[in-house]
Amino acid sequence: MKNCTKTRLALETATIKDIAKALNLSTSTVSRALRGSYEINPETKRIVLECAEKLNYRPNPIALSLKENRSRAIGVVVPEIDNPFFSQAINGIEAIAYNRGYHVVIFQSHESYDREVVNIQHLASRRVDGVLISLSGQTTHVEHLKELHTKGMPIVFFDRFSDEINTHKVVADNYQGAFEGTEHLINSGKKHIAHLAASPTLSITRERISGYKAALEKHGIPYNEDFVKYCNFSIEDMENVIDELLSQPILPEAIFTVSDRLAMACLKILKKRNIRIPEDMALMGFSNLKVAELLSPSFTSVIQPALEMGQRAAELLLDLVEKKSKSPAYQTVTLPTELVIRDSTKTASK
Amino acid sequence: MKNCTKTRLALETATIKDIAKALNLSTSTVSRALRGSYEINPETKRIVLECAEKLNYRPNPIALSLKENRSRAIGVVVPEIDNPFFSQAINGIEAIAYNRGYHVVIFQSHESYDREVVNIQHLASRRVDGVLISLSGQTTHVEHLKELHTKGMPIVFFDRFSDEINTHKVVADNYQGAFEGTEHLINSGKKHIAHLAASPTLSITRERISGYKAALEKHGIPYNEDFVKYCNFSIEDMENVIDELLSQPILPEAIFTVSDRLAMACLKILKKRNIRIPEDMALMGFSNLKVAELLSPSFTSVIQPALEMGQRAAELLLDLVEKKSKSPAYQTVTLPTELVIRDSTKTASK
DNA sequence: AACGTTACCGACAACGATTGCGTAAATATT
DNA sequence: AATATTTACGCAATCGTTGTCGGTAACGTT
Structure with a gap:
C-alpha cells in the first residue's frame, strides 16, 4: 500500500512491478494481463490496463532484449553519411525498419578498413539483430564480417558487397x-x-x-x-x-x-x-x-535507385532476422539504373 | 566440468557464466577479475583474462543497460536525413558519440509533427540516454518533449529549437x-x-x-x-x-x-x-x-557550420548525460555563419 | 459426496552482469 | 597460543520481464 518513491538517476518509468504493487497482484499476472493472455479475468485485465495507463507504463525494451536475446535494432555501416547516395539509402532503410518496429543504428567507416572493423565489433557486441553494410573503399578482405556471419548474424550487403560471403545482396545494375x-x-x-x-x-x-x-x-x-x-x-x-x-x-x-x-x-x-x-x-x-x-x-x-536499394536491403535483412527457418536461399537483387x-x-x- | 552446448537462436556469445563454469569459479569472481578488482588474486585474474580471451568474451551491453539503467546510445531526430545540412550534422554527431563510446540511433520526422511525436515516444521507451533534436517544420508545441525533459531526459536542440524548453541549444547565427x-x-x-x-x-x-x-x-x-x-x-x-x-x-x-x-x-x-x-x-x-x-x-x-553544429550539440548532450551534478547552466551556442x-x-x- | 474441470492467479527461475555482504583460510599481531 | 586482520572468494539480490510450474478456488459431473 505504501507508495515507494525511489529516485533513480535518470527518468523514472513505471515498471510492471509498480503496477503489481499498486494493484496488489503478482508481476506475472500483470504481465499476462498486459499481453492479453486468455487466462486472466477480463475484469482484472481492465484494472491492470487502466493502472498501466495511469502510471504511463511502457515496457522496458532493454529487459525484453535481455530475455529474448534480441535488440530490435539493426546496424547500418556506410562509408559516409554525408553522401547523397548513402543518405538516400539510409532514408529507405529507416522507412522500412520504422514500420517493422526496428531501430536503426548508424556507423560510418569513412572509407577506412580499420574503422569498418571497429564498427563491426561494436555492432556485434551491441547485439544488433542484423547488419546492413556497404563496404569501405579500403576493404579488401572480409574476415571480420565472415566471422560474424558464420556465428549467425544476418548480414545484407547493399551497393558494395563481397563475393566471399554468401548472403543477400542488393545492387544497382x-x-x-x-x-x-x-x-x-x-x-x-x-x-x-x-x-x-x-x-x-x-x-x-x-x-x-x-x-x-x-x-x-x-x-x-x-x-x-x-x-x-x-x-x-x-x-x-x-x-x-x-x-x-x-x-x-x-x-x-x-x-x-x-x-x-x-x-x-x-x-x-x-x-x-x-x-x-x-x-x-x-x-x-x-x-x-x-x-x-x-x-x-x-x-x-x-x-x-538509392532509396529503393535501402528499402529492399532492409526488407531482406528483416526477413532474415525474423525468419525462424534457416533457409539460405540467398538472392542478389539487381535494380535497374536510369x-x-x-x-x-x-x-x-x- | 560438463561443457554445456546450448544452442541459442541467434549468435552464441560467451557469457561470464561460461567462463565461471570453465574455470570452476563463481560469476562474481570472474566479473571482478575482468574489471581488475583489487580483491582478486593476480594469478586468478590472469587465468580469467586468458579464458575470456580464448572464449572471445564480450560483455553484454544489454545486461549492463538493464542494470545501470542506461543504454549508451543517444537518439537523433531530424526532419530528413537526405538533406545536406542534416547529414553533415549527423556526421558530426556520430564522430563525437563514437569516440565517447555512444551509439547513434536515427529517426526522421519527415517534417511531420505526428511522426516527431511518435519518434519521441520510441526514443523514450527505448531508454536512450539523451536526445538531439531539430524540430519538424510542423511542430508548433512541444509538450511531447517537455514531458520527457521534466522526467529527466537530457535534450539538446540543434538548429531548430523551441523556447519553451530550457536546455542547451546549438544554432547558427x-x-x-x-x-x-x-x-x-x-x-x-x-x-x-x-x-x-x-x-x-x-x-x-x-x-x-x-x-x-x-x-x-x-x-x-x-x-x-x-x-x-x-x-x-x-x-x-x-x-x-x-x-x-x-x-x-x-x-x-x-x-x-x-x-x-x-x-x-x-x-x-x-x-x-x-x-x-x-x-x-x-x-x-x-x-x-x-x-x-x-x-x-x-x-x-x-x-x-553543419558539421560543427552536430559536434557541439553532441558534446553538450553527452556532458549532460554524464554529469552527475544537476547543474542546469544551460547555454545557447551560436555559431557564426559565413x-x-x-x-x-x-x-x-x- | 467424491471426483474432475475450468478459470484465475502467484511463486520462482531465468536472461547477463554487478555488488554488498558474508566467510573460510591464510597470515599477522599481541 | 590466542586473537586480529587480511586475502580471496562465494552467495544472493538486483535490474524488468516472461515462461514454467504449481496451486486454489468455484463449478459441474457422476
Whole structure:
C-alpha cells in the first residue's frame, strides 16, 4: 500500500512491478494481463490496463532484449553519411525498419578498413539483430564480417558487397548502367572516353569497368588502359588523379566518372582549367545528386535507385532476422539504373 | 566440468557464466577479475583474462543497460536525413558519440509533427540516454518533449529549437547570417528583395526574417510583406509559393531563400521561366550544398557550420548525460555563419 | 459426496552482469 | 597460543520481464 518513491538517476518509468504493487497482484499476472493472455479475468485485465495507463507504463525494451536475446535494432555501416547516395539509402532503410518496429543504428567507416572493423565489433557486441553494410573503399578482405556471419548474424550487403560471403545482396545494375552510359557517349561521337573509377577493390568498380569495356568493344573502339584511372576517396587524391588524366598526351573527349564526389571534383578542375563542357570535354557520372540538373552545365547521369536499394536491403535483412527457418536461399537483387541525358554530354554536332 | 552446448537462436556469445563454469569459479569472481578488482588474486585474474580471451568474451551491453539503467546510445531526430545540412550534422554527431563510446540511433520526422511525436515516444521507451533534436517544420508545441525533459531526459536542440524548453541549444547565427546576406544584396544595388522562408513556426525562420528586416531598415528600404513568403516542405507547396511570388505585380530583383530545397526549387522555376540569374533576378540561399559553387550560376550562400553544429550539440548532450551534478547552466551556442559570394548575385552594373 | 474441470492467479527461475555482504583460510599481531 | 586482520572468494539480490510450474478456488459431473 505504501507508495515507494525511489529516485533513480535518470527518468523514472513505471515498471510492471509498480503496477503489481499498486494493484496488489503478482508481476506475472500483470504481465499476462498486459499481453492479453486468455487466462486472466477480463475484469482484472481492465484494472491492470487502466493502472498501466495511469502510471504511463511502457515496457522496458532493454529487459525484453535481455530475455529474448534480441535488440530490435539493426546496424547500418556506410562509408559516409554525408553522401547523397548513402543518405538516400539510409532514408529507405529507416522507412522500412520504422514500420517493422526496428531501430536503426548508424556507423560510418569513412572509407577506412580499420574503422569498418571497429564498427563491426561494436555492432556485434551491441547485439544488433542484423547488419546492413556497404563496404569501405579500403576493404579488401572480409574476415571480420565472415566471422560474424558464420556465428549467425544476418548480414545484407547493399551497393558494395563481397563475393566471399554468401548472403543477400542488393545492387544497382552497374554493368548495364556503365554500358548504357558509355554507349551514350559513343553515340554522341566520342571515341576517346576516360573512365574515372573508385577503389579497384570494390565490386561496383569492376562491374562498371566491365560495362564500360563491353560498350567500347561493341562499337569497335579499342580499350586504352591509360584512360582508366582509379582513386580512393581523399579529395587530394581525386584531384591528383584527375590532373594526371588531363595531362596525358592524348586527351580524352569524354570522362565518365563513377561517384558523386569524383564527378564534382572533375567538374571543378575542368572549370578551373577553362575546359568547356561539353564542347571540349563531355562529362557524365554515376550520380545520385538531386541537383544534377541544376549544375552548370546540367549533368548527364546514370542514376541509381538509392532509396529503393535501402528499402529492399532492409526488407531482406528483416526477413532474415525474423525468419525462424534457416533457409539460405540467398538472392542478389539487381535494380535497374536510369540514364538521364542532360547538357554535359550534349553533342556539338547537333 | 560438463561443457554445456546450448544452442541459442541467434549468435552464441560467451557469457561470464561460461567462463565461471570453465574455470570452476563463481560469476562474481570472474566479473571482478575482468574489471581488475583489487580483491582478486593476480594469478586468478590472469587465468580469467586468458579464458575470456580464448572464449572471445564480450560483455553484454544489454545486461549492463538493464542494470545501470542506461543504454549508451543517444537518439537523433531530424526532419530528413537526405538533406545536406542534416547529414553533415549527423556526421558530426556520430564522430563525437563514437569516440565517447555512444551509439547513434536515427529517426526522421519527415517534417511531420505526428511522426516527431511518435519518434519521441520510441526514443523514450527505448531508454536512450539523451536526445538531439531539430524540430519538424510542423511542430508548433512541444509538450511531447517537455514531458520527457521534466522526467529527466537530457535534450539538446540543434538548429531548430523551441523556447519553451530550457536546455542547451546549438544554432547558427541566423540573424547575422540573414542580415549579412540581405545587406550583400542591397549593396549589389537591389531594393526589392524577396525572402522565401520556411515554416513560420520555426525559430530559424523568425531569426532570419529579423535579420532580413534589420538589414532593410538599416539601409532605409521599406519592408514589404508581400515579399516574404512562407512555405512548408512539400515540393508542390514550394513551387506554388514561388510561382505566386513571381506572379506579383511588383517583381522582386532578388530572392533570398533560406533552405537548400527552397533554393533548388527556386532555381529550377526561374530557369524554367527563362529568368536570367543574376541579370533579371539575383538569387542566394542559406545553404549547405557542397555543390553550390558548381551550380549554374554558382550559388551565393550563407553557409552554416553543419558539421560543427552536430559536434557541439553532441558534446553538450553527452556532458549532460554524464554529469552527475544537476547543474542546469544551460547555454545557447551560436555559431557564426559565413557569406560566400558567387555568381548568382553578381551585380550587372559592375 | 467424491471426483474432475475450468478459470484465475502467484511463486520462482531465468536472461547477463554487478555488488554488498558474508566467510573460510591464510597470515599477522599481541 | 590466542586473537586480529587480511586475502580471496562465494552467495544472493538486483535490474524488468516472461515462461514454467504449481496451486486454489468455484463449478459441474457422476
